[in-house]
Amino acid sequence: MFKESEKHPQLDAFSSPGSLLRGKSLNFYQDKTAWHNLFRNEVKMRVDESQFSVLFCPDNGAPNASISVLVSMMILKEAQGWSDSQLFEECRYNMLIRGALGLFNLDDSIPTDSTYYLFRKRIVEHEKATGENLMEKAFAAITKSQAVDFQVSGKQIRMDSKLIGSNIALYSRYELVHETLRVFYNEREAYILKRDLGKATMALLDSLAKENGDKVVYRSTKAEVATRMKELGQLMHKLLNIFKPYPGDDYTTLERVFNEQFYINESKAVLPLDKEKISPKSIQSPHDTDCTYRNKDGNKVRGYSVNVTETCDQQDGQLNLVTDVQVDVVSVPDTKFLEPAVNATREIITGKVEKIYTDGAYNSPDNQDYCKDGKCELITASMQGAIPRYELSIDQQTDEIIVKDTKTGEIKPARKVISKKKPDTRKWAIKTDENKLRYFTPQELEASLLREKIRQTPRDELNIRNNVEATIFQLGYHYSNDKSRYRTLCKHKMWANARALWINFVRILKFNEQICQRTIFSSILLLKNELRRKILTIIYIYKQFFNFNCSQMIFAHFSKMTFSEGTQN
Numbered sequence: 001m002f003k004e005s006e007k008h009p010q011l012d013a014f015s016s017p018g019s020l021l022r023g024k025s026l027n028f029y030q031d032k033t034a035w036h037n038l039f040r041n042e043v044k045m046r047v048d049e050s051q052f053s054v055l056f057c058p059d060n061g062a063p064n065a066s067i068s069v070l071v072s073m074m075i076l077k078e079a080q081g082w083s084d085s086q087l088f089e090e091c092r093y094n095m096l097i098r099g100a101l102g103l104f105n106l107d108d109s110i111p112t113d114s115t116y117y118l119f120r121k122r123i124v125e126h127e128k129a130t131g132e133n134l135m136e137k138a139f140a141a142i143t144k145s146q147a148v149d150f151q152v153s154g155k156q157i158r159m160d161s162k163l164i165g166s167n168i169a170l171y172s173r174y175e176l177v178h179e180t181l182r183v184f185y186n187e188r189e190a191y192i193l194k195r196d197l198g199k200a201t202m203a204l205l206d207s208l209a210k211e212n213g214d215k216v217v218y219r220s221t222k223a224e225v226a227t228r229m230k231e232l233g234q235l236m237h238k239l240l241n242i243f244k245p246y247p248g249d250d251y252t253t254l255e256r257v258f259n260e261q262f263y264i265n266e267s268k269a270v271l272p273l274d275k276e277k278i279s280p281k282s283i284q285s286p287h288d289t290d291c292t293y294r295n296k297d298g299n300k301v302r303g304y305s306v307n308v309t310e311t312c313d314q315q316d317g318q319l320n321l322v323t324d325v326q327v328d329v330v331s332v333p334d335t336k337f338l339e340p341a342v343n344a345t346r347e348i349i350t351g352k353v354e355k356i357y358t359d360g361a362y363n364s365p366d367n368q369d370y371c372k373d374g375k376c377e378l379i380t381a382s383m384q385g386a387i388p389r390y391e392l393s394i395d396q397q398t399d400e401i402i403v404k405d406t407k408t409g410e411i412k413p414a415r416k417v418i419s420k421k422k423p424d425t426r427k428w429a430i431k432t433d434e435n436k437l438r439y440f441t442p443q444e445l446e447a448s449l450l451r452e453k454i455r456q457t458p459r460d461e462l463n464i465r466n467n468v469e470a471t472i473f474q475l476g477y478h479y480s481n482d483k484s485r486y487r488t489l490c491k492h493k494m495w496a497n498a499r500a501l502w503i504n505f506v507r508i509l510k511f512n513e514q515i516c517q518r519t520i521f522s523s524i525l526l527l528k529n530e531l532r533r534k535i536l537t538i539i540y541i542y543k544q545f546f547n548f549n550c551s552q553m554i555f556a557h558f559s560k561m562t563f564s565e566g567t568q569n
Contacts, residue, residue, distance in 0.1 A: 004049045005066035016105050017095050029099065035509055036100040043505050044072040044102055046142045052134055055122040065111035069101050070119045071138060073111070076100065078495055079502035081478030088113060120494070127490045136325075139497040143321060143504060144348045150508070152321050153313045154349025158357035158468045159324075159341055161334050162476055163296060164492065165303040165483035168285040171213070173261060173272070174225050177232045178213030180257045180286040181239075185209055187250045188243065195242070204235055226272075233262040233270040253286050280331050288487035294330040303484070304492050305330045307337035308471055308500070309345055312357065312464055319511045322471065323348045325500045327493045334361040338378075339370050352376075357465035360384045363450070365443060381462045383451055390430075392440060392448035401428050401445065414440070474503050 021029055028034055032041075047068040076097065077087045090097045091110045103110065111119075127133045146152070171179060185192065185205050192205065217225060236258045243251055260282040262270050280293045284302040291303045309324040324344040326337050342353055353376045360382035371378040390412070391404040403412040417427040417439065428440045454462075475496065476482065486492055 005068060017099070018104075020106075029095070033512055034096075036096040038509055038512060039072075039100040039505055040102055042146065042508050043075065043142060043501060044068050044100065046145050047071050047138060048141045051137050051141065055119070055126060055134070065115045065119075066102075067119075069103075070111055070116060071135075072101050073116065074120070074135075074494065075498045075501050075505075078478075078498040084113075084116075088116075120491075123494065124488070124490045127493075133490060133493045133497075135494045135497045139325065139501055140344065140348060142501060143323060146504065146508065147321060147323070147348050147350060150319045150321075150511070152311055152319055152349055153315075153351050154311050154323065154345055155351050155354045156312045156314070156357065156464070157309055157323065157342070157345055157353055157355070158312045158465045159307060159309040159337070159362070160359065160465070160468045160472050161305050161307045161337065161361070162472045163294065163299065163301040163303065163305055163330055163482065164476065164479065165301050165481075166285070166288045166291040166492075167483065167485055167487050168288050168291065168302065170302065171285060172217060173275075173278075174217060174229050174232075175213035176283070176285065177229065177236070177257060177261055178208060178216065180254055180283075181205075181232060181236065182208045182213075183286045184239065184250050184254045187248075191246075197238075197242075201235065201238070204231065208232075229272050230270065233258070233272060236262065237264070237270050253283065253289050256289070257283055257286070281329070290329060290489040291487075292329040292331040301330050301482070303330050304328065304489065305332055305334075306475065306492070306496050307334070307341060308468065308475060309341040310468060310471055311345075311349065312467065314464070317514070319507060321504045321507060322500045325475075325496045327489065327496050329489065334358075335364040335367055338362050338367045342370075342374070342376070355379055357381075357468075359465065365446070368446070368450075379457065379461065379465075380450075380454065381465055382454065383447070387451075388444070388448070390438070390440070390448075391452070392445045393452065394445075394449075401440070403428070403430050403440070471503065475499050 017029055018026065029036075031037065045068070049067040052067045052071075073087060073091060076082075076090075077084070080086075080090075082090065088110070091101065091103075098104075098108070098110075101110070123134050147154075169175075185208060189209075197205075216228065220228065236254060240251075240255055240258060260278060261273055263273055264270055280295075282293070283289050284291050284293055293300070293302050294305075295301075304327055307324075307326040307328075308322060310322045311320040313320060324341045326341060328336070338356070338358065342356065346353060353374070355377050356371065357379050358381075360380050361384060363378070363380045363383055368378060387406075389405065389407055391406055393402045393404070394400070395402055401414045403414045404410070405412055412430040414428045414430050417429045426442055428445075429437050430440075432438050479485075484492060484495065486495055
């Protein structure tokens with residue numbers, strides 16, 4: 001049966017670092033504001049272990065390591081950009097890391113390598129079976145408790161996205177087909193060898209197993225590669241028919257690649273699809289079947305898109321946190337992230353979302369309607385697409401549409417047009433200089449009004465969104481080439497949420513330091529003002545009872561002196 005670990009383990013009198021350290025080392029180790037102690041209290045202790053109970057048998061057995069320690073290890077790994085071997089080394093021998101994990105005694109053992117890997121594997125398998133990512137749930141629960149304790153305001157939020165490449169090789173079409181067949185052959189080799197597939201087929205399979213696709217492309221001409229591509233398509237079709245009664249992940253991948261790269265014509269011949277007909281959502285590698293392809297302003301990425309949402313309250317002394325992290329395939333547009341991001345943020349923050357700052361990629365009619373229904377304002381710094389020639393506006397007195405030709409500055413008279421097929425549809429028309437009719441739809445009117453609203457928005461308010469790019473930079477800090485160490489969508493979700501938890505922790509750490517500095521400064525002011533009062537009292541006593549000729553200059557100085565100018569006084 002699943003059982004949560006002890007929140008406050010007992011210290012050993014002989015093996016705890018507190019009994020072995022002295023001086024400054026001991027003071028820093030026991031300092032509640034030190035990063036390792038703050039991490040343990042603000043992150044590790046907030047992990048709800050019951051969320052992970054679904055990974056274990058409900059009536060037999062229990063996890064052999066603390067779930068909160070395993071989750072914290074994942075966060076620290078992504079925080080520092082460590083490899084797995086570095087993570088285990090630091091957890092075994094670094095006292096600050098052990099203190100952050102709640103391992104206070106030197107003889108406390110960390111989870112074994114196999115336990116750590118099995119825990120991650122179970123998270124992946126759970127999402128594959130249920131569609132639920134437990135690291136996302138852990139992030140939401142931890143961040144919500146932090147937001148409540150620190151009174152994080154969510155009146156203003158902002159978001160941005162980043163493209164992350166998967167840890168795969170870049171394959172050409174031939175290399176993709178070649179590698180997919182090679183992986184399938186390695187998985188089913190024992191069964192394939194038992195069947196009589198013919199000498200030509202077995203020779204082709206044998207060549208696939210011995211030579212990588214890039215070497216074939218390097219030594220072959222374009223015509224030879226095209227011929228070989230047809231042969232591999234026929235081989236794929238043959239293997240799919242043979243192994244149809246024996247499905248599996250490798251069979252599903254083989255089937256997807258065949259359907260995405262080939263087609264069968266009327267004469268039952270297998271031929272490669274035209275390049276233009278291949279979807280960007282097609283498989284890019286048999287080693288990561290989740291990632292897709294996208295060409296964004298010349299940036300060609302095979303991987304995933306990460307969307308980050310954070311609060312951006314402008315008041316001094318207000319803590320802002322990352323409230324939502326979404327990861328999806330790279331072909332998903334940014335407009336799809338806004339609604340779920342705002343809904344997730346509303347579940348975490350203590351207030352109501354009033355303003356949402358984004359760039360033009362998030363603007364769409366659906367998102368505008370969603371914000372209106374939610375009584376919040378979507379503020380975008382720009383709009384996608386070319387600026388149209390005609391500007392549309394509404395006359396407040398007559399409620400008629402006004403059309404302005406930006407090229408000539410002329411106001412064009414517009415008239416309403418009622419469609420016979422769709423009488424409920426509104427349209428407006430003008431006559432152009434070429435004596436042709438130009439029609440305008442309500443969507444074009446709304447877009448024009450939105451462009452005018454953006455132009456009238458103060459630049460300072462539009463710049464609020466820009467600072468979210470610093471958060472995006474921190475999220476991918478260890479990926480300078482925008483290519484991750486992981487494959488599959490689930491593992492990228494685990495990475496992104498762990499990294500976001502660390503970003504929030506660093507913000508809490510700095511926020512805590514600011515509070516301490518304010519407290520110290522206030523204490524110094526109170527002390528100095530008390531000292532000033534006592535000095536003035538002594539001067540008055542000497543003057544009244546001992547006829548002490550106090551200097552008028554000194555008396556005036558102490559009478560007027562205040563200690564709010566700074567600690568240097």
